[in-house]
Amino acid sequence: MQQHADTHSTHSENWTGLVVVGLCCGMAKFYFHVRQGNIRFEDMHGADFADLRAAWCWALQDARVVIDQQLLSGPIAEQWIEIGDHTGVVVASLSFERLQVIH
Numbered sequence: 534m535q536q537h538a539d540t541h542s543t544h545s546e547n548w549t550g551l552v553v554v555g556l557c558c559g560m561a562k563f564y565f566h567v568r569q570g571n572i573r574f575e576d577m578h579g580a581d582f583a584d585l586r587a588a589w590c591w592a593l594q595d596a597r598v599v600i601d602q603q604l605l606s607g608p609i610a611e612q613w614i615e616i617g618d619h620t621g622v623v624v625a626s627l628s629f630e631r632l633q634v635i636h
Contacts (some may be wrong), residue, residue, distance in 0.1 A: 563588040563624075564617040565595065569605055573615075588616055589625060596632050609633055 564579040565588075582588040592614050599605060605612050612629040 562619045564621075565592055566615040566617060566623075567599070567605070568611075568613045568615060568626075569607060570611040576617075579617075579619075585616070585624060589627075592616055592625075592627050593632070596627055596629055600629055600633055605629075 560581055560583055562579040562581050563585070564576040566576050567574040580588075580591070582591065596614055599612075600609070610628075610630045614627045614629075615623045616625040616627075618624050
């Protein structure tokens with residue numbers, strides 16, 4: 534698993550590619566920030582989901598669209614989605630490179 538310079542938490546990864554930093558319970562707002570190298574495209578609006586798993590499923594679908602439509606340029610190894618909670622803490626991240634292998 535590739536470590537990112539600005540990540541300040543320890544990650545664990547399961548077979549689906551979900552990198553979990555923390556877990557959230559109940560209806561919560563999640564933000565889906567897109568990373569391309571050192572550039573972070575902030576999701577300023579977020580979306581409400583029942584839990585982190587539901588947010589993860591949405592991020593997975595969205596990432597597949599980004600990859601399929603080639604919406605980002607540059608090396609896919611430097612592209613990923615960070616899922617943030619309402620406090621701004623990144624609770625999960627999805628590597629586009631890993632998704633491309635699974636996809």
